[in-house]
Amino acid sequence: MPRLITLGDPPSSPLPEGAGSRSSKPDWVQANPASIDRALARALARSGGGWYAVDDRRMIRERPRAYTIAGEELVLWRTPSGVVRAAPEACPHMGASLDCAKTRGDNIVCPWHGLELGSRPHGRWRERTVHDDGVLVWVQLGEGASASGSSDREGVDETVTDAPILAPRPRPGTFLSGVIRMEARCEPSDILANRLDPWHGAHYHPHSFARLVVLDDDGDVLTVRVAYRVAGPLAVEVDATFHCPDRRTIVMTIVDGEGVGSVVETHATPISSDRCAVIEATIASSDRKGFGVARRLAPLLRGMINRRAGRLWVEDIAYAERRYALRQRARPRLRVVSGE
Numbered sequence: 092m093p094r095l096i097t098l099g100d101p102p103s104s105p106l107p108e109g110a111g112s113r114s115s116k117p118d119w120v121q122a123n124p125a126s127i128d129r130a131l132a133r134a135l136a137r138s139g140g141g142w143y144a145v146d147d148r149r150m151i152r153e154r155p156r157a158y159t160i161a162g163e164e165l166v167l168w169r170t171p172s173g174v175v176r177a178a179p180e181a182c183p184h185m186g187a188s189l190d191c192a193k194t195r196g197d198n199i200v201c202p203w204h205g206l207e208l209g210s211r212p213h214g215r216w217r218e219r220t221v222h223d224d225g226v227l228v229w230v231q232l233g234e235g236a237s238a239s240g241s242s243d244r245e246g247v248d249e250t251v252t253d254a255p256i257l258a259p260r261p262r263p264g265t266f267l268s269g270v271i272r273m274e275a276r277c278e279p280s281d282i283l284a285n286r287l288d289p290w291h292g293a294h295y296h297p298h299s300f301a302r303l304v305v306l307d308d309d310g311d312v313l314t315v316r317v318a319y320r321v322a323g324p325l326a327v328e329v330d331a332t333f334h335c336p337d338r339r340t341i342v343m344t345i346v347d348g349e350g351v352g353s354v355v356e357t358h359a360t361p362i363s364s365d366r367c368a369v370i371e372a373t374i375a376s377s378d379r380k381g382f383g384v385a386r387r388l389a390p391l392l393r394g395m396i397n398r399r400a401g402r403l404w405v406e407d408i409a410y411a412e413r414r415y416a417l418r419q420r421a422r423p424r425l426r427v428v429s430g431e
């Protein structure tokens with residue numbers, strides 16, 4: 092293996108005996124498809140609370156913006172007081188698109204005949220419940236979801252929760268965050284499955300990971316030691332866990348080494364039956380004195396964080412789409428029987 096120069100605080104414990112050495116099993120043997128599928132099945136059995144990650148909160152501005160979430164076409168906009176709102180994208184009068192509609196105060200105004208819409212329902216048109224967690228914006232779907240206490244958009248009964256089910260994050264005001272949103276032709280489960288297979292990391296993304304060893308896999312939490320490339324042989328090595336707090340999210344948390352407590356949240360939001368969005372939030376924190384300066388350079392660093400995340404996801408979307416395509420190929424097809 093080429094020489095690696097690690098920067099920053101390393102993990103406090105040495106690599107366990109045998110881990111990562113030539114005597115350990117090769118990655119392709121450790122990446123056991125059956126155990127990855129079992130971990131995925133456990134994740135998919137969890138509730139999502141009826142919540143769907145939509146996008147970076149910074150992307151929602153005064154001008155309404157359209158998104159399709161689990162087949163539902165919505166517009167989201169920000170009121171003058173900074174509150175994010177969401178509602179059906181089609182005007183209840185004659186169906187005009189409210190994407191890019193004008194706003195008036197807290198309301199939106201249909202471009203065709205000027206109907207002003209807001210918190211008051213208009214027929215079946217009514218606002219959706221929104222949550223702004225300080226990094227991402229979420230919507231809760233399901234007609235009367237709050238009243239019935241369950242939402243079954245994807246054929247799974249979800250107990251509706253007051254807010255999205257989030258894994259612990261660094262404290263507000265102490266972190267630097269970046270968010271990317273990309274779309275893929277696959278199902279949310281394919282996005283989770285990609286991250287439940289960390290064994291591909293150093294093989295498939297050698298530009299980003301110099302070394303990746305799985306330290307533990309208890310079925311629900313994977314612990315890895317990973318060396319992220321900074322430049323050439325320079326890398327930062329940390330211990331991190333992967334777990335799924337809900338059925339559409341997988342979170343990587345740094346648990347030892349530089350940046351303990353930093354997280355990368357990967358949310359997979361269905362768009363339609365064969366498309367989904369990957370919304371990934373990198374939320375980095377550090378005890379180092381210089382991190383305060385880094386936070387002041389947030390706009391510059393955010394671009395770098397997002398470029399790195401985007402580069403990985405170009406490849407990981409190819410992985411997820413391949414998984415989906417193989418599953419589609421394997422589905423039984425109707426046999427056409429000749430009339431003769």
Ligand code: FES
Pocket residue numbers: 182183184185186187201202203204205206
């Ligand atoms: S279509 Fe919106 S007001 Fe007529």
Ligand SMILES: [Fe+2]
Pocket residue numbers: 285291292295296403407
């Ligand atoms: Fe990957």
